[in-house]
Amino acid sequence: AAALDRISGDLPGAGGARADVVIVAIDEDADAKRALYRTLEPRMRPEALLATNTSSIPLEELAGALEHPERFVGLHFFNPVARMQLVEVVSMASTPPAVSERALAFVGAIRRLPLPVRSTPGFLVNRILMPYLMEAVALEGEGVPAHEIDRAALAFGMPMGPVLLADTVGLDVCLSVARILGASFGCAVPRRLEELVAAGRLGRKTGRGFHDYRAGRPRIPKGPLPAPGGPVEQRLVLRLLNEAVACHRERVTLDADLLDAGMIFGTGFAPFTGGPMNLNRNEGAEVQRARLEGLEHRLGGRFAPDPGWRSLPD
Known part of the structure; x- marks a missing residue:
């Protein structure tokens, strides 16, 4: 109730002239975002920060519309x-x-956990998560039942399976992020995802996605979890771990510990592992790299080990 008392409607946007931070949270449409920035920026105080809540669009792609891109940040x-x-x-x-420090301080002031990341398509968490979700879509397209895919992830220690997660996030959102990452990193978008979105099956919000939600909770067959380390789990998790190594090599965030924290707090990545990079250390970089090479030989280039594996301690 106290929080609601501090919220007021402002349809004309007059409050922007008094704000220290203006956060834009609209659809993932770069043109729409740039158009809104053009109307907001002239009304803002010179020292105010303009922040975007984009989940995947690089800031450089959005900042071109601004007179003062130096005060533009992402708050995802x-x-x-x-x-x-x-x-x-x-x-x-x-x-x-100083602008980055102000943005970090603002997030701390609203009692959230700030994770500093570099502007790159998908930033950190979505970039690492998306190959894992796309591998789940690929497996389902090959005929592996959705509930078996999710059980493999649960057996690994994930809080939710990737198929159910994709349905919850929205398959249209997944497709949008996958296309942005695909254009930047050459990742193929599974045809199955394109087909579901084209059919209007966007997940929980439309009543149908991979599962059927029209009667409420989807009917998912129950059964025991598989033994850890099975082939479905390997395909899911190694795609994620490989992307984590790529992000570490590119210094998307400051160090491996922050990367691990981001994935645990942002996705619930099996907390007992300590995060993707800690898991790689414990398993051994050469062991993980060899597993990826085996999958690359069988399934293609999406499993090609990132060059960053060679610089990790074994």
């Missing part, structure tokens, strides 16, 4: 916002350090 809140504490604080190479 995760859904559901009421429960998820992590916020990715995104900076461009040209962002002044």
Whole structure:
């Protein structure tokens, strides 16, 4: 109730002239975002920060519409916002350090966990998560039942299976992010995902996705979890771990510990492992790399080990 008392409607947008931070949270449409920035920026105080809540669009692609891109940052809140504490604080190479520090301080002031990340398609969490989700879509397209895919992830230690997660996030959202990442990193988008979105099966919000929600809770066959380390689990998890190594090599965030924290707090990645990079250390970089090479030989280039594996301690 106290929080609601501090919220007021402002349809004309007059409050923007008094705000220290203006956060834009509209559809993942770069043109729409740039158009809104053009109307907001002239009304803002010179020292105010303009922040985007984009989940995947690089800031450089959005900043071209701004007179003062030096005060533009990303503040990526995760859904559901009421429960998820992590916020990715995104900076461009040209962002002044003082601006990044103000954005980090703002996130701390609202009692959230700030994760500093570099502007790159998908930033950190979504970039690492998306190959895992796309591998789940590929497996389902090959005929592996959705509930078996999800059980393999649960056996590994994930809080929710990737198929159910994709349905919950929205298959249209997954497709949008996958296309952005695909254009930047050459990842193929599974045809199965394109077909479901084209058919209007966007997941829980439309009543149908991979599962059917029209009667409420989907009917998912019950059964025991498989033994850990099975072939479905390997395909899911190794795609994720390989992308984590790529992000570590590219310094998307400051160090491996922050990367691990981001994946645990942003996705619930099996907390007992300590995070993707800690898991890689414990398993051994050469062991993981050999597993990826085996999958690459059988299934193709999406499993090609990232060059960053060679610089990790074994």
